[in-house]
Amino acid sequence: MVTTPLLPSDYLDLVSPLRAGADLRGRIEAVHPETGDAATVVIRPGRGWRGHTAGQYVRVGVDVEGVRLWRAYSITSPADRPDGRVTITVKAIPGGRVSNHLVRRARPGTLIQLDQPAGDFVLPRARPAKVLYLTAGSGITPVMGMLRDTELDDVVVVHCAPRPQDVIFRSELRGMAADGKVRLTEVHTDTDGMLDIARLGELVPDWAERETWACGPAGLLDAAERHWSAHGVEGRLHTERFRPGIVVAGDGGEVTFSATGKRVDADGATPLLDVGEEAGVLMPSGCRMGICFGCVSPLRAGAVRDLRTGEITEAEPGVLIQTCVSAAAGDCDIER
Amino acid sequence: MTAIDPTAHLTAEQIEELGRELDAIRDEVIAGRGEKDAAYIRKVISAQRKLELVSRGVLLFSFFPPAWLLGTAGLSVAKIMDNMEIGHNVLHGQWDWMRDPKIHSTTWEWDHVSPSEQWKHSHNELHHTYTNVIGKDNDLGYGIMRVDEDQRWHPFHLGQPLWNFLNACFFEYGIAAYDLELGRNLSKRRRKDPEFRARARAVGRKIRKQVLKDYVIHPLLSGPSFLTTLAATFTANLVRNLWSHSVIMCGHFPEGVQVFERRSIKGETRGQWYLRQMMGSANISGSRAMHFMTGNLSHQIEHHLFPDLPSNRYAEVAVKVRALFEKYELEYVTGPLPKQVFSAWRKVFRLSLPNKKPTARTPDREQELVAA
Numbered sequence: 001m002v003t004t005p006l007l008p009s010d011y012l013d014l015v016s017p018l019r020a021g022a023d024l025r026g027r028i029e030a031v032h033p034e035t036g037d038a039a040t041v042v043i044r045p046g047r048g049w050r051g052h053t054a055g056q057y058v059r060v061g062v063d064v065e066g067v068r069l070w071r072a073y074s075i076t077s078p079a080d081r082p083d084g085r086v087t088i089t090v091k092a093i094p095g096g097r098v099s100n101h102l103v104r105r106a107r108p109g110t111l112i113q114l115d116q117p118a119g120d121f122v123l124p125r126a127r128p129a130k131v132l133y134l135t136a137g138s139g140i141t142p143v144m145g146m147l148r149d150t151e152l153d154d155v156v157v158v159h160c161a162p163r164p165q166d167v168i169f170r171s172e173l174r175g176m177a178a179d180g181k182v183r184l185t186e187v188h189t190d191t192d193g194m195l196d197i198a199r200l201g202e203l204v205p206d207w208a209e210r211e212t213w214a215c216g217p218a219g220l221l222d223a224a225e226r227h228w229s230a231h232g233v234e235g236r237l238h239t240e241r242f243r244p245g246i247v248v249a250g251d252g253g254e255v256t257f258s259a260t261g262k263r264v265d266a267d268g269a270t271p272l273l274d275v276g277e278e279a280g281v282l283m284p285s286g287c288r289m290g291i292c293f294g295c296v297s298p299l300r301a302g303a304v305r306d307l308r309t310g311e312i313t314e315a316e317p318g319v320l321i322q323t324c325v326s327a328a329a330g331d332c333d334i335e336r
Numbered sequence: 337m338t339a340i341d342p343t344a345h346l347t348a349e350q351i352e353e354l355g356r357e358l359d360a361i362r363d364e365v366i367a368g369r370g371e372k373d374a375a376y377i378r379k380v381i382s383a384q385r386k387l388e389l390v391s392r393g394v395l396l397f398s399f400f401p402p403a404w405l406l407g408t409a410g411l412s413v414a415k416i417m418d419n420m421e422i423g424h425n426v427l428h429g430q431w432d433w434m435r436d437p438k439i440h441s442t443t444w445e446w447d448h449v450s451p452s453e454q455w456k457h458s459h460n461e462l463h464h465t466y467t468n469v470i471g472k473d474n475d476l477g478y479g480i481m482r483v484d485e486d487q488r489w490h491p492f493h494l495g496q497p498l499w500n501f502l503n504a505c506f507f508e509y510g511i512a513a514y515d516l517e518l519g520r521n522l523s524k525r526r527r528k529d530p531e532f533r534a535r536a537r538a539v540g541r542k543i544r545k546q547v548l549k550d551y552v553i554h555p556l557l558s559g560p561s562f563l564t565t566l567a568a569t570f571t572a573n574l575v576r577n578l579w580s581h582s583v584i585m586c587g588h589f590p591e592g593v594q595v596f597e598r599r600s601i602k603g604e605t606r607g608q609w610y611l612r613q614m615m616g617s618a619n620i621s622g623s624r625a626m627h628f629m630t631g632n633l634s635h636q637i638e639h640h641l642f643p644d645l646p647s648n649r650y651a652e653v654a655v656k657v658r659a660l661f662e663k664y665e666l667e668y669v670t671g672p673l674p675k676q677v678f679s680a681w682r683k684v685f686r687l688s689l690p691n692k693k694p695t696a697r698t699p700d701r702e703q704e705l706v707a708a
Contacts, residue, residue, distance in 0.1 A: 002553055004545040005445035010438075011385055066374030068435040260442070280432050282442045 017111055020047035024114045026060070029085065031106050034168045038091040038138065039103040040076060045086055045114055052117035054079055054149030055142045055213070055240075058088065059287055059294070061113030064101045068113070070294075071098045072287035074142035074215075074240075075117060076169075078149035089168060091138035115286075115294075121213065121240040123150055128211035132204055134224065136160035136195070136216030140168050142240055143215060147173075151181060156204050160187040160195050160216070197223040208233050215240040242289065251305070253331040257281045258300055260336060266328040271307065272297075273323040281336050283323060290325035297323050302332025342594065342667060343611055354664055355607030361656050362642050365649050374434050376648045380421055381439070388414035392554060398564035411572040413629075416579055418447045420631025425647045427456050432644075449543045450512040454535060458515040464643050468588055468616035469596045476588065476595065479519050482687045484595050489690040496688045497681075507577035512539050579629075582677050583620070587636035589680035590618045592669040613640040614661065619654075619670035626673065627651060637668065 003011065009022065017025050026043040033039050043060075052058065057072045073088035092103040121142055131152050133143045140159055147157070157177075161167045167186060177184035185203050187195045197220075200207050208231055214224050221239045228237040252267040255275055266275040273295055276283040286294020290308060303314045304326040312329055313321055323334065346354075391410030398404040423446030425431070431439045445452050458474070466472035470484060477483040481500060482493045503510040513519075516539060521532050550569040558565040594615040601612070620626070620634035627634045627650075635650035638657050645653065661668040671679070 001545065001548055002557075004549050005447060005542075006385075011389060014382055014385055063371075063374060063434070063436075065370040066372075066434055277435065280429060282432070282435075282437065282440050 018044070018046035022046055022048065024048045024116065026086075026112050026114045028106055028110045028112060029108055031102070031108065033103075034089060035091075035166055035170075037103060038089060038168050040087050040089045041102055041106060042085050042087050043112070043114075044084070049086075049114070050116050052079055052086065053122045054146040055122040056117040056119040056145075057121075057142065057240075057287075058086070058117045059115040060088070062098055062101060062106070063112075064097050069098050070113075070285055070288065072242075072289065074145060076141050076144045076148070078145065080149070089138070089141045089144070091168065119240070121215070121238060122146070124211075127152060130154045130206065130210045131156070132207055132210035132212040133157045133159075134200075134212055134214040134216075134220075136220050137166075138168065138242070139214075139216030139220075139240075140173075141215075143213060144169050144172075146213070147176065147182065155182040156185070156210065157182050158185045158187065158195070158200075158203055160189055160220070162190045163188055195220070197227045200227070208236075211236050211238075213238045213240075215242070251327075251329045253302070253328045255328050255331070256301075256333040257336045258333050268305065268327050268329065269307070270327055271324050272304065272321075272326050272328065272332075272334060275328070276323065276334065276336055283336055285324065288324045290322055293322060295323045296320040298335040300333040300335050303329045304332055305329040343615060346611075346664060350664065351607040351611055352605065353607070354660065355605070355610050357660055358610050358641055358657075359606075361653060362645065365642070365645050365653060369433060369646060369649075373646050373648060374431075374436075377422075377426075377431050377434075377439060377646070380417065384414055384417040384422060387417070395554070395565045395568050396558045396561060398558065398561045398568050404564050404568055408568040408571050408575075411568065412575040412579075415447055415572055415576040416629060419576060419580055420583070420633065421628060421647060422446070422631075423448065423452075424631050424633070427452055428460060429644045430646045447546070448511070449508045449539065449546050450515045451538050451542045454515040454538065455511065458517075460643070464640070466601070467613055467640055468594065469598055469601055469612075471598050472601075474514060474517070479514065479517075481684065483589070483683070485687070485691050487687075493688050497685050500681075500684050504578050504581035505574060507581040508573070509543075512543070515539075582673070583630045583633050585680040586620050586673065586676040587617055587633060589683055590669060590671070590676045591679050591683060592667060593618050610641060613637070614657075614666060616640070617669075618676065619668070620673050620676055621670050622672060624651075637670075 002008070012019065013022060016022070018027060024046050026045045026049075028041055029044050030042040031039050032042070052075050055074070057074045059070055059072045061068050061070045063069075073090055075086055076089040077085065077087040090099050090102045092100045119142075123146060127150070131154065133147070133155065135143050135157070136159070143157070147155075157173065159167065159173070164170065164186070167173065173182075173184055176182045189195070204210070212224075212228070214221055214237060218241060221241060224237060225234065225239065228234045252265070252269075254263060255266045255272060256263050257276055257279065260281050262276075262279045262281050264275060264279045266272065271288075273283050273285055273288070277285075284295050284297065288295075297320060299313065299315045299319045299321045301315045303312050304321050305312055305328075307325050307327055313319065313326070315332070321334075343351075387410055391407045391414055394403050394410065395407035398407055423444065426439060426444045427441050427446070429441040432441050437443055441456070448455070463473055463475040468476055470476060470487065480503070481496045482489065516532070516535055521527065521529070526532060550573065551566060554569060555562045555566040594612075596612060596616065604612070614637060617637040617640040619637050620630060622634060632647035632650045633639060635654050638645075638650040638653045639647075641657065642653065658668055
């Protein structure tokens with residue numbers, strides 16, 4: 001009542017944006033280059049941060065050229081870092097607005113939006129005796145969080161990168177190998193060629209006995225899933241997918257955002273989240289890759305296609321769709 | 337509706353070409369929106385909140401006359417900033433592109449008795465679509481005034497200078513009533529309409545909260561300064577209302593601004609729509625501070641052409657728009673605030689009386705058109 005129509009928090013945000021009870025935010029404290037196109041961002045999270053488990057990711061909302069964009073990044077710091085800071089390590093992808101901004105332009109002191117950490121790409125409470133971490137490119141990031149957090153007795157790391165200088169955390173990984181904490185195999189795909197999963201046994205003879213955490217491009221993970229299930233050990237494989245493999249979809253149609261009354265034509269390959277945002281509808285959004293369900297919205301009419309699987313979802317009462325990985329399969333109505 | 341059509345020299349092709357040129361101006365600004373613009377609105381919002389906090393703090397000691405003056409002035413400015421440069425523009429969706437849910441037209445609420453939702457409908461949807469179309473755009477005279485010679489005179493109109501003055505003093509209530517279409521909806525049958533009742537209740541809630549804040553809670557918090565704080569908030573609201581009423585009158589009322597008939601907008605093309613916005617709006621000239629305090633509605637012509645472009649860009653857009661007015665030999669109605677306010681008030685007084693010659697245009701009006 002004292003501040004209507006604003007809330008007291010609107011005023012408190014002016015002086016103390018990281019206080020307890022505020023919307024969760026963080027302040028960038030430093031940006032350390034890792035390779036030519038990757039950097040580690042040190043973040044001081046607000047007081048409301050509940051802490052993470054090694055291997056989890058966090059969604060960050062970053063203002064790039066004035067526009068708030070949300071992305072999910074794996075946390076690379078151990079869970080018990082004494083100063084309470086967390087780090088994410090970001091690889092700049094060609095044309096990636098957020099990744100390039102964080103790697104090349106982000107400055108200490110900048111406020112960013114945060115979500116609580118999430119994801120089940122983590123070690124189980126009962127520590128496995130033998131572990132294999134199978135990673136490629138920036139797929140090393142959640143695994144680095146786990147390596148820094150929990151020391152295990154028998155760990156093999158197989159990591160793929162184009163060239164030695166592209167290996168993120170190269171010196172730290174080699175240091176761990178030199179100290180005997182892990183057995184490290186680097187596959188440099190520019191010279192060694194792509195890793196052939198069928199011949200994984202040559203690198204790691206006991207791979208089938210190991211509890212495996214794999215993270216990297218969809219091609220690698222698809223191959224790994226086939227390989228593990230062909231040997232009947234798919235229960236030992238845990239994967240984390242960063243970006244949905246997008247199928248080429250046809251169709252498209254007129255999308256109605258019935259809560260705001262906006263109508264636009266959409267093609268069959270653009271996520272409805274992007275379609276809505278382009279049309280000026282305030283769409284709830286999350287990881288933009290289909291894992292956090294922060295973008296689910298009621299589908300009131302019509303049908304949508306899941307861009308990852310090609311699966312068609314038709315409107316029924318109570319059906320929610322993930323707008324970030326769904327495209328119009330004909331006319332449809334999203335209640336936003 | 338005007339006897340001399342100031343756009344008669346334009347061919348249909350020219351009007352469409354004008355539309356394309358305006359679209360190009362718009363596209364250029366949209367492509368160039370970025371970090372600087374976002375930093376601008378955040379800075380303005382933060383400054384407004386700090387100014388309001390400090391002013392209300394100073395008013396705790398308002399029994400001391402210099403504190404009263406300082407606090408009242410600060411609060412008046414803070415309220416004007418909230419309504420004009422921030423509220424009006426955020427509610428137009430000018431900042432939606434930032435995707436910040438806290439500065440978004442769907443979530444913003446302002447220090448005003450008309451709830452954002454209702455105001456957006458009557459203002460963004462009705463007024464901006466049907467700008468200056470008599471009978472469709474109720475902003476024109478707010479439904480209580482005669483704004484054109486061709487409108488039939490009624491003895492009721494004799495009082496319109498008084499209505500206009502009262503409306504200026506209690507402008508936010510006038511707008512709330514106007515958003516509710518109170519005049520039309522107070523008939524016995526419409527009063528019972530559940531949709532109208534829900535909207536009226538929303539306004540009631542908003543008024544209750546605003547009044548409680550300004551006239552009960554803050555005076556009570558001031559303890560011994562109860563009465564002086566009460567007077568200060570009342571004054572700040574009055575100042576804000578008089579100011580915004582003056583600015584808004586300058587947007588569409590001064591001499592030289594055209595009004596349109598309902599049938600003239602049937603089948604209107606994009607170029608014609610643009611042309612109507614150009615001829616139906618008027619600017620206020622002045623310093624940067626002046627533009628800021630009017631919420632850049634001093635660039636009313638540019639605002640009406642591009643209601644959803646960020647307000648901080650209207651000044652640069654105005655240079656290009658004005659060049660188009662010259663190119664197409666159209667009159668760009670603008671002038672300093674006192675002149676425009678005077679012009680609008682003179683029209684209010686003049687039209688409160690019946691016309692001498694109701695149909696033909698009087699020569700002096702023509703001269704005004706040229707001089708304005």
